[in-house]
Amino acid sequence: MKFTWFNLMPWQDLPDDFREKHRSVWVDIDSRLFDPARAHHLYNEYMDLLEYSSTLGFDGIGVNEHHQNGYGIMPSPNIIAAGLARRTKDVGLVVLGNSIALYNPPVRVAEEFAMLDCISGGRLVAGFPVGTSMDTNFCYGQIPALTREKYAEAHDLIKEAWSNPDPFAFNGRYNKLRHVNIWPRPIQNPMPIHIPGGGSVETYDFCIDNTYSYSYLSFSGYIRAKALLQGYWDRVAERNAPDTSPYRAGFAQTICVADTDEEAERLYSEHVSYFYNRCLHVYGGFADAPGYRTIKTIQTGALSQYAPPVNGYSNLTWKDLTEQGHVIAGSPETVRQRMEELIKGLHVGNIFCLLHVGNMPKDKCMYSTKLFAEKVMPKLRNMFPEYKDDNRFWCKPLANQATPGSLPTEKAVAAMVGGKD
Amino acid sequence: MELKTVKTQHVPVRYFEGGKGEPLVFLHGAGGLLAGDPLFAKLEQKYHVYAPLLPGYGDSEECSELRDMLDFTLHTADVVEALGLKDPILVGHSMGGMIAAEMAAIAPHDVSRLALICPAGLWLDEYPIPDLFSMLPFEMPQYLFHDVEAGTKLMTAGVALDDPEWLKAFLVMNARQMGMAGKILFPIPERGLAQRLYRIKAKTVLIWGDSDRLIPPAYAHAFKKGIKGAELVSIPEASHLVTMEKPDQVAAAISKVA
Numbered sequence: 044m045k046f047t048w049f050n051l052m053p054w055q056d057l058p059d060d061f062r063e064k065h066r067s068v069w070v071d072i073d074s075r076l077f078d079p080a081r082a083h084h085l086y087n088e089y090m091d092l093l094e095y096s097s098t099l100g101f102d103g104i105g106v107n108e109h110h111q112n113g114y115g116i117m118p119s120p121n122i123i124a125a126g127l128a129r130r131t132k133d134v135g136l137v138v139l140g141n142s143i144a145l146y147n148p149p150v151r152v153a154e155e156f157a158m159l160d161c162i163s164g165g166r167l168v169a170g171f172p173v174g175t176s177m178d179t180n181f182c183y184g185q186i187p188a189l190t191r192e193k194y195a196e197a198h199d200l201i202k203e204a205w206s207n208p209d210p211f212a213f214n215g216r217y218n219k220l221r222h223v224n225i226w227p228r229p230i231q232n233p234m235p236i237h238i239p240g241g242g243s244v245e246t247y248d249f250c251i252d253n254t255y256s257y258s259y260l261s262f263s264g265y266i267r268a269k270a271l272l273q274g275y276w277d278r279v280a281e282r283n284a285p286d287t288s289p290y291r292a293g294f295a296q297t298i299c300v301a302d303t304d305e306e307a308e309r310l311y312s313e314h315v316s317y318f319y320n321r322c323l324h325v326y327g328g329f330a331d332a333p334g335y336r337t338i339k340t341i342q343t344g345a346l347s348q349y350a351p352p353v354n355g356y357s358n359l360t361w362k363d364l365t366e367q368g369h370v371i372a373g374s375p376e377t378v379r380q381r382m383e384e385l386i387k388g389l390h391v392g393n394i395f396c397l398l399h400v401g402n403m404p405k406d407k408c409m410y411s412t413k414l415f416a417e418k419v420m421p422k423l424r425n426m427f428p429e430y431k432d433d434n435r436f437w438c439k440p441l442a443n444q445a446t447p448g449s450l451p452t453e454k455a456v457a458a459m460v461g462g463k464d
Numbered sequence: 465m466e467l468k469t470v471k472t473q474h475v476p477v478r479y480f481e482g483g484k485g486e487p488l489v490f491l492h493g494a495g496g497l498l499a500g501d502p503l504f505a506k507l508e509q510k511y512h513v514y515a516p517l518l519p520g521y522g523d524s525e526e527c528s529e530l531r532d533m534l535d536f537t538l539h540t541a542d543v544v545e546a547l548g549l550k551d552p553i554l555v556g557h558s559m560g561g562m563i564a565a566e567m568a569a570i571a572p573h574d575v576s577r578l579a580l581i582c583p584a585g586l587w588l589d590e591y592p593i594p595d596l597f598s599m600l601p602f603e604m605p606q607y608l609f610h611d612v613e614a615g616t617k618l619m620t621a622g623v624a625l626d627d628p629e630w631l632k633a634f635l636v637m638n639a640r641q642m643g644m645a646g647k648i649l650f651p652i653p654e655r656g657l658a659q660r661l662y663r664i665k666a667k668t669v670l671i672w673g674d675s676d677r678l679i680p681p682a683y684a685h686a687f688k689k690g691i692k693g694a695e696l697v698s699i700p701e702a703s704h705l706v707t708m709e710k711p712d713q714v715a716a717a718i719s720k721v722a
Contacts, residue, residue: 069599078672105704180597180650180651181597181598181651184650184652185649186647186651187597187643187646187650187651188644188646188647189531189647192528216531290530325508326598326602328598328599328600328603329598332597332598332650333597333641333642333643333646334639334642334643334644334646334650335643335645336635336639337639338526338636338639340637341635341636342484342632342636411535432554
């Protein structure tokens with residue numbers, strides 16, 4: 044199993060009447076709710092938590108990209124990952140990912156990921172999302188019906204930029220480049236790639252064809268995800284993929300651990316409620332620009348099947364959220380049982396653990412994280428013994444890692460260069 | 465009116481045809497065109513009307529090769545040619561007006577009579593056009609109709625949001641039609657037309673609903689300024705769907721150039 048401690052970086056101060064007074068947490072969220080001085084502390088706290096979790100045995104620490112979004116103040120995950128690369132060791136840096144259709148030219152992504160891979164000594168696990176319609180179409184202005192074509196071209200360009208040792212010309216429809224020759228080059232080649240998807244048949248096939256891992260990053264939990272991931276595994280079988288390794292898939296799950304089930308509710312329910320009620324308050328008109336989904340995907344009925352609950356999340360109590368699996372919460376034993384159900388039921392080897400939730404303060408987050416790392420994770424390690432050597436979807440760090448901050452003393456420098464003092 | 469098919473370079477194109485008289489080509493807006501359209505009914509009393517559907521609209525085949533404004537413009541010129549027409553009266557509503565204006569600007573000697581009904585294609589910072597693509601169906605009538613209540617009734621007739629099959633069919637139609645429209649209208653319905661308007665040589669009439677809240681009448685004046693000799697006909701008590709609200713007056717305004 045590969046466990047990644049994943050942080051969305053939510054804004055923590057959305058007001059109590061946010062749902063009533065504001066139409067959306069995303070795209071046109073009121074900028075007056077943002078306080079840059081507060082953000083200074085919040086970014087550093089979130090990076091501290093990512094670094095802390097890297098010391099507890101998680102395989103990866105994860106970040107992602109959203110724009111104009113109150114539950115994800117991370118438009119550039121690469122900036123965060125660069126900071127983490129310097130202050131962590133051994134752990135995978137899961138950047139899930141860069142929305143490659145948004146960058147012009149996308150060689151910028153090839154370059155930045157190569158930089159991250161070099162700085163971290165081959166610890167990058169990269170992701171290429173198409174991006175949500177909110178981010179890609181409404182914030183970044185991409186034409187919905189052309190987004191996927193542009194994405195596919197960006198992917199081909201990045202892949203070739205990483206693998207072709209010689210300068211080459213790229214005559215794309217969206218990118219005309221006469222001299223592609225990125226410098227630096229990534230340590231890992233091929234790079235382990237994860238593709239976040241939301242039920243598009245095209246994305247299933249894209250992952251199968253390229254040996255990429257398919258990630259379902261939902262907030263509605265493992266019970267509702269069953270149909271979607273079953274669709275993926277059916278497709279894997281249909282397309283005669285060489286294996287059904289669980290590492291071909293990943294899933295994000297909100298998790299809260301305490302000593303007992305009662306303690307979990309007492310400690311975490313207000314933060315879970317903050318996340319599901321305020322952070323997921325997205326205006327319906329921004330959910331899906333026409334043309335963003337392919338006809339094939341709409342026709343599979345995926346949208347209604349995987350859509351959030353009919354009345355939104357606002358009416359769901361702690362009991363609803365935990366019983367329906369949106370949130371896995373409780374004592375270490377309760378969480379272990381439900382995680383096992385999730386892992387077996389969805390057949391997934393990569394788990395993106397959302398252990399920070401909404402406006403959860405750092406002490407509670409550390410408490411829950413440590414309990415998960417020490418009392419739950421070890422018992423879930425060996426779920427797929429037959430695939431334990433499948434390394435295709437994970438990073439392969441250099442054996443010889445640099446130690447950041449290991450310059451010689453000034454005195455030693457003076458001695459070395461033969462100067463005075 | 466009859467629904468027919470004509471071959472073009474890329475895909476077969478569906479078009480409505482009806483009436484007798486001088487040939488007139490009508491280009492629909494982003495909402496598409498249905499049988500029984502009140503303006504079409506009015507126009508076919510006087511003209512031989514051809515109303516081609518943009519690929520993806522109605523039951524017509526989609527065309528992924530059409531991506532940008534030039535593609536749309538040349539495709540529509542191809543349709544006119546495939547229909548065997550030469551210099552027909554060219555009429556366009558909203559998005560269709562944008563395409564018609566581009567056709568007249570790119571090939572000014574092929575278009576001598578032009579009627580633009582609240583066309584898209586320009587952008588004025590002082591009058592930002594509402595974002596049609598992020599509107600929920602129930603929000604649209606206030607932008608599209610002068611009589612919002614009547615418009616709401618019209619737009620919600622037959623809507624069954626709680627029926628999954630209806631919803632799926634609606635989403636497919638919306639993705640096909642508005643996905644296509646988005647190629648020239650998203651996220652801002654402007655593709656450089658302003659710098660080409662001077663090329664238009666056609667006798668031009670601009671037709672605008674006085675209470676258009678989608679593309680407000682300020683745009684009528686911008687078009688008038690850009691097209692030499694264009695005449696403006698303002699229609700009271702009508703909004704962006706002036707073609708449905710006041711078909712008689714729109715048809716009368718079109719006859720000023722034909």
